[in-house]
Amino acid sequence: MDIRPIKTDADYQAALDEIQSLFDASPNTPEGDKLEVLATLVDAFEEQHFPIPAPDPIEAVKYYMESRGLTRKDLEPYIGNRARVSEILNRKRPLTLRMIQRLHDTLGVPADMLLKPYQVTKRRTQKALPRTARLRSTSARASN
Helix, strand or coil, rough: CCCCCCHHHHHHHHHHHHHHHHCCCCCCCCHHHHHHHHHHHHHHHHHHCCCCCCCHHHHHHHHHHHHHHCCCCHHHHHHHHHHHHHHHHCCCCCHHHHEEEEEEEEHHHCHHHHHHCCCCCCCCCCCCCCCCHHHHHHHHHHCC
């Protein structure tokens, strides 16, 4: 059995090709053992070179909703009223600790995933009109 660490893309591709040829190997045979070792090496290489980032809290909640066939209305007992659920899922408001606890305890969303920081879109605030514009606006409404 000639197995070496996977250090380059060429090594990686060769290991994948070898895995494909051994895919039907029976466990506890020399071919099955080779397949198991190669799969472990490929997994380690992929983890180091092609990491998959964990989803942010909102993506995690959306995944749990989709995988369990839940609607936004189903989240209301854990997050709050319809408007609050919308604000959370649209990233206009952050999850609170109480929401995180409820989502973890009832839906099984991992708490460590829900506690990760994520981007919240700031709400637009209307800028105050200058005093003269407010006066003109008020006098225009009064004359109608």
